[in-house]
Amino acid sequence: xxxxxxxPNRPTRSRRRIVxxxxxxxxxxxxxxxxxxxxxxxxxxxxxxxxxxxxxxxxRIDALVGPDRHPGALAAVRDQRGRxxxxxxxxxxxxxxxKVPRNGKxxxxxxxxxxxxxVILQLVDEGTVDxxxxxxxxxxxxxRSPGVDPDAITVRQLLQHTSGLPxxxxxxxxxxxxxxxxxxxxxxxxxxxxxxxxxxxxxAGTWSYSNTNYLLAGLIAQRVTGRPFxxxxxxRVIERLGLRDTYAPxxxxxGIRGRHxxxxxxxxxxxxxxxxxxxxxxxGWAAGQLISTPADLNTFLRALLDGKLLKxxxxxxxxxxxxxxxxxxxxxxxxxxxxxxxxxxxAWGHGGDIPGYSTANGATDDGRAATLTVTSMTGSxxxxxxxxxxAALVDAALCAG
Amino acid sequence: xxxxxxxxxxxxxxxxxxxxxxxxxxxxxxxxxIGIQYADAAQAHHRPKKDSIQTSIDAxxxxxxxxxxxxxxxxxxxxxxxxxAGVNDPRTRAKVPTDGYVRIASNTKMFTxxxxxxxxxxxxVKxxxxxxxxxxxxxRGEGFDGHTITVRHLLSMTSGLxxxxxxxxxxxxxxxxxxxxxxxxxxxxPAHAPAPGGEVQYRNANYIVAGLLVQKVTGRPLAEVITxxxxxxxxxxxxxxxxxGDKTIRRPHAKGYxxxxxxxxxxxxxxxxxxxxxxxxxxxxxxxxxxxxLVALQHGKLIKPATLAEMRDSKxxxxxxxxxxxxxxxxxxxTNGYExxxxxxAWGHGGDIDGYSSRTAITADGRAVTLVVTAATNDGVFxxLDAFDAALCAGx
Numbered sequence: 001x002x003x004x005x006x007x008p009n010r011p012t013r014s015r016r017r018i019v020x021x022x023x024x025x026x027x028x029x030x031x032x033x034x035x036x037x038x039x040x041x042x043x044x045x046x047x048x049x050x051x052x053x054x055x056x057x058x059x060r061i062d063a064l065v066g067p068d069r070h071p072g073a074l075a076a077v078r079d080q081r082g083r084x085x086x087x088x089x090x091x092x093x094x095x096x097x098x099k100v101p102r103n104g105k106x107x108x109x110x111x112x113x114x115x116x117x118x119v120i121l122q123l124v125d126e127g128t129v130d131x132x133x134x135x136x137x138x139x140x141x142x143x144r145s146p147g148v149d150p151d152a153i154t155v156r157q158l159l160q161h162t163s164g165l166p167x168x169x170x171x172x173x174x175x176x177x178x179x180x181x182x183x184x185x186x187x188x189x190x191x192x193x194x195x196x197x198x199x200x201x202x203x204a205g206t207w208s209y210s211n212t213n214y215l216l217a218g219l220i221a222q223r224v225t226g227r228p229f230x231x232x233x234x235x236r237v238i239e240r241l242g243l244r245d246t247y248a249p250x251x252x253x254x255g256i257r258g259r260h261x262x263x264x265x266x267x268x269x270x271x272x273x274x275x276x277x278x279x280x281x282x283x284g285w286a287a288g289q290l291i292s293t294p295a296d297l298n299t300f301l302r303a304l305l306d307g308k309l310l311k312x313x314x315x316x317x318x319x320x321x322x323x324x325x326x327x328x329x330x331x332x333x334x335x336x337x338x339x340x341x342x343x344x345x346x347a348w349g350h351g352g353d354i355p356g357y358s359t360a361n362g363a364t365d366d367g368r369a370a371t372l373t374v375t376s377m378t379g380s381x382x383x384x385x386x387x388x389x390x391a392a393l394v395d396a397a398l399c400a401g
Numbered sequence: 402x403x404x405x406x407x408x409x410x411x412x413x414x415x416x417x418x419x420x421x422x423x424x425x426x427x428x429x430x431x432x433x434x435i436g437i438q439y440a441d442a443a444q445a446h447h448r449p450k451k452d453s454i455q456t457s458i459d460a461x462x463x464x465x466x467x468x469x470x471x472x473x474x475x476x477x478x479x480x481x482x483x484x485x486a487g488v489n490d491p492r493t494r495a496k497v498p499t500d501g502y503v504r505i506a507s508n509t510k511m512f513t514x515x516x517x518x519x520x521x522x523x524x525x526v527k528x529x530x531x532x533x534x535x536x537x538x539x540x541r542g543e544g545f546d547g548h549t550i551t552v553r554h555l556l557s558m559t560s561g562l563x564x565x566x567x568x569x570x571x572x573x574x575x576x577x578x579x580x581x582x583x584x585x586x587x588x589x590x591p592a593h594a595p596a597p598g599g600e601v602q603y604r605n606a607n608y609i610v611a612g613l614l615v616q617k618v619t620g621r622p623l624a625e626v627i628t629x630x631x632x633x634x635x636x637x638x639x640x641x642x643x644x645x646g647d648k649t650i651r652r653p654h655a656k657g658y659x660x661x662x663x664x665x666x667x668x669x670x671x672x673x674x675x676x677x678x679x680x681x682x683x684x685x686x687x688x689x690x691x692x693x694x695l696v697a698l699q700h701g702k703l704i705k706p707a708t709l710a711e712m713r714d715s716k717x718x719x720x721x722x723x724x725x726x727x728x729x730x731x732x733x734x735x736t737n738g739y740e741x742x743x744x745x746x747a748w749g750h751g752g753d754i755d756g757y758s759s760r761t762a763i764t765a766d767g768r769a770v771t772l773v774v775t776a777a778t779n780d781g782v783f784x785x786l787d788a789f790d791a792a793l794c795a796g797x
Contacts (some may be wrong), residue, residue: 141585185620190581190611194538219579228575228676231646250644252625282622 005245035344036059060393061372062312065090068382070358070374071273072100072261076294076399078302080367084295089377090375094263094273103293105245105260106357106373107205107281111297112290113214117159117335118304119221119232121314124155128224131156131317136162137219142193147202155220157204159334160322161238166199167210168192176379177268179355181207184278186252189215189229192283207324207332218286229286241303245357246292255290263356266380273380276356294361294371301349301363301371319348339391343399353377361395370397405463411435435660436724438706453795456483457788458772459599464489466781467758468658468667469497473688475696476796477767481689487675487775489656490669498653502687503773504675505759510608510689511698514556516615518704519630521552527617528553528734530713535614539584544592554612555607556734557716561594562586564604565676565696570659570755576672577646583609583677599719601732603771608735610704614682623680635697640686648672650685657756658776682754691761693768695749699763712736713748728786737762739786742796753777754796758790786797 057077066071072090092100123129135143135158136150141148145166157163166385172195173179174183196212218229225232230248238246247257255278265276292300303309310318321331321338329340338346339362347362357375361370372394378387458470460537468647469487469496476482485497520526532555533547534538545562554560567573585719587606593604612623619626624642632640642649650671658667675683686694697703704712715731715738731746740747747770749762758778761771770792774785 152462186616186622186625188580188616190579222579228646230576231577250624280621 008115027327034319041150042062044254047197049089054089055085056142057085057393060121060389060396061087061089064389064393070376070381071264071330072375073371073372074102074104074106074261074294075370075393075397075399076103078295078298078369079086084298086295087341092267092375094262094264094275100261100375101259103245103256103295104360105256105259105291105293106291106375107256107263107352107354107357108286108292108297109284109288109357110132110287111292111352111355111361112209112284112288112352112361113239113335113352114300114304115233115287115290116214116217116229117318118309119229119236120217121153121310121318121334122236123224124313124317125223125314129220131159135170135220138223139216143199143216144197146200150374152202155217156317156334158217158220159196160207161209161213162207162230162322163210163213164202164204165209165210165212165216166196166201167212167284168195168199169211170297171195175268176266178204179265180267180269181272181281182275183255183276185283186280187283188278189219189285192285193219205360211284214287217286221286233286233290237300237309241308241309242291243296243299246288246290246296246300249281251282252280256282256311264376264380265355266376273376279355281349281354294373297359297361297371298363298369299339301361301369302367305363307366310399318357322365341399347394347398349394358390360390362394362398364398368393368398413452425649427768439581447763454788454792455484457486458486461774461781461788464781466778466784467654467776471497471499471501471503471655471688471773471775472792473500473692473771473773474795475689475692475769476762476793478502481692483689489775491658497655497775500656500687502651502685502753502759503689503759503775504650504657504684504752505675505684505686505691506678506754506757506762507605508686508750508752508761509678509680510682510684511630511694511750512737513608513611513615513623513680514712515631515698515703516623516626517552517556518708520615520618522705522708526552526614528556532614533611535617536610538612540588540610542588542590542592544595545597546570550597552611553648553734555611555614557601557752557767558601558603558607558732559594559716560597560604560610561592561595561602562604562606562610562744563590564613565606565609567605570673573677574648574755576677577674578676578679580609580613581677583679584613595649601716601722601734603718605678608681609679615680622632623634624683627684631694631703635694637686637690637694637697639690640694641682642684643675645676646674646748654755655669655773655775657754659755660776673754673756675754678754682752688759688761688771688773692763695763695769698765699748699767704715713738713755727753728783739790739793741794742790743797747793758785760785762789762793764793766796767792 030095061073061075064070071093071094076089077085086102088100123222124131132154134151135153153163167303192215222229222233233248253262262277267274318334318336321333324332331338336348337350340346349362351360357373359373361371410432461470468491470482474482483500485499487616489495489497519705529551531548532550550560565583615623615626656671659670661668712734715733717729717731720730721728736748737750738748741747745765751760755777759773763769772789
């Protein structure tokens with residue numbers, strides 16, 4: 001629990017600024033996977049078999065859990081030859097003390113945005129969606145936030161978070177204490193849009209993380225295909241890749257199917273951790289509703305980067321990035337972050353924070369992938385340094401060897 | 402298929418009043434008797450005289466109203482008799498499955514209405530409160546406003562709200578619609594009536610709003626509310642709300658058809674996305690389960706007697722318009738009163754969707770009948786209503 005990780009000052013500062021400019025991300029379904037370069041104190045692959053040298057990932061994941069940190073953690077690390085190592089730490093159930101199940105199912109929050117973006121980009125390839133067309137073209141009359149011109153907002157800007165649209169989760173969750181009342185509330189996608197329409201928008205062109213962008217992307221996908229978004233993501237991504245542990249929860253479905261660690265959320269009113277495993281994720285919808293496992297997310301990331309989901313032209317669009325902040329090296333493509341790695345190059349991925357679970361992930365152009373999920377959000381732990389350590393773990397996993 | 406098969410009524414016994422042995426006997430000897438004669442095993446060896454219900458649904462099929470028909474009768478003592486007629490597939494001439502699953506279409510409105518009325522009993526909704534109280538800003542358009550439309554106006558179809566566009570089944574059957582898509586369509590039209598509270602004007606849009614109201618007040622999806630508060634307590638195991646995107650219908654089901662005016666052949670429209678009907682018509686059930694629902698409703702298992710009385714407080718209207726002045730219905734709160742030829746009013750609803758046309762009602766003395774023909778019908782509607790009336794009155 002005491003592995004020390006050297007975190008250079010400059011990148012850490014950058015990261016904090018990012019969080020500041022995307023408060024929704026910090027509080028709700030934001031999902032900034034972005035941590036700056038981290039010098040791994042103990043680089044190098046280390047098998048954790050009995051009697052052998054300790055595995056650096058195993059050490060790092062142990063450090064993430066504890067009374068002032070996360071209840072549990074689970075990770076899957078996939079090497080260039082496609083072999084996966086699984087890690088767990090902490091407890092999967094605070095009441096019983098049960099272990100975290102290896103590769104258990106978790107809510108992946110905003111990592112769902114990668115899936116939504118893939119659906120839209122497939123439709124772009126098929127000619128049914130134009131990245132440069134306006135939101136108004138596909139959803140006439142639906143976007144009405146003051147200060148926003150839906151005729152001028154393009155599909156690309158939605159996927160890129162440069163639309164200037166207000167984030168509906170900001171009106172739901174101003175503080176941590178606002179989260180528990182929503183645990184069992186079902187909201188239609190159009191209810192979420194109502195929330196956004198009641199909020200003031202900002203200028204288009206500046207990167208500003210907003211779940212409303214992906215809500216609209218989901219509605220556009222439905223409008224042009226005539227099929228429900230969950231069906232699209234299921235048939236076009238999940239089933240296509242054979243992701244057997246990944247699914248879109250049905251309407252009203254509050255549980256998590258199969259083996260999973262429980263997810264916890266700090267109750268600011270009492271200071272206790274609430275079991276938040278059962279919740280209605282409808283407010284995440286296309287921006288953050290999916291359930292998956294670390295290994296399935298790695299499979300997804302590899303398939304994405306290896307061109308199995310998108311044609312080269314659309315994959316190139318997805319990987320065409322803008323800066324998320326002038327002082328950060330973290331960049332955003334279309335539903336995809338690029339984060340510099342300590343060993344050079346970048347990690348492609350998209351983290352996700354949703355009450356109960358926080359996921360960080362990344363995949364490299366040389367064939368690796370890593371996904372880490374902890375069973376509470378950063379806001380639910382007292383030791384805030386844990387956030388940088390999560391990012392450092394992913395960095396170490398992708399830089400190993 | 403042979404006419405014998407096509408017209409053989411099938412039955413089963415309600416509430417376990419008859420032993421399994423009796424059932425088995427019936428099955429073994431291929432007993433084709435009907436109604437109360439079934440108890441007489443000796444008659445099994447003779448081809449009994451067809452009863453009037455069987456005769457009437459045979460006639461519906463014979464007249465070309467639909468390829469098939471299903472009826473379930475639940476008498477006042479709870480005994481269930483099921484009938485089928487015609488074929489389930491004109492090509493293979495397979496039988497219509499006895500008491501098979503069907504799309505019940507607008508009969509869903511009874512369930513939506515009961516869900517609202519349960520909230521009224523819980524004190525969470527007031528029938529005479531403006532819709533605006535529960536769904537602020539939602540109901541706005543030319544000549545209508547959520548401030549002046551009450552919950553009762555919605556359920557009684559007296560809101561004056563305009564209707565949403567219903568495209569051809571070849572379009573809507575393939576499409577998924579968000580509930581609000583229907584309101585976008587409806588609310589782009591002007592009001593149908595100058596003010597709420599007037600004539601009954603049957604418009605599905607009322608029930609889309611009612612469904613959204615249930616969701617807003619409970620914070621839960623309508624399908625879940627109906628499942629947990631109606632289907633489970635009434636043990637309606639054969640009634641369900643197809644989930645998002647589900648075009649299928651559980652087996653065994655009766656296939657639904659649409660007549661192709663060009664070829665005069667039946668086009669199979671069983672597999673459709675029902676989302677365009679949502680709170681106004683999404684559900685699937687069986688004829689016997691719909692009867693079971695009506696019995697539970699009438700017996701106070703779902704709402705209190707006083708609330709049921711309010712549900713049945715109705716206004717007369719002409720469903721066929723001025724062209725058919727003799728066809729008078731009585732619309733309450735999501736329930737329709739049918740005047741019976743044998744006297745009195747039977748309460749229930751009806752449902753018409755491309756593929757199925759159904760009528761369901763229960764008499765004051767507790768006889769419930771659900772009749773389904775496996776095609777949407779316009780020309781045949783009077784024949785269907787006559788057969789329905791005859792089945793309800795056959796107990797007298």
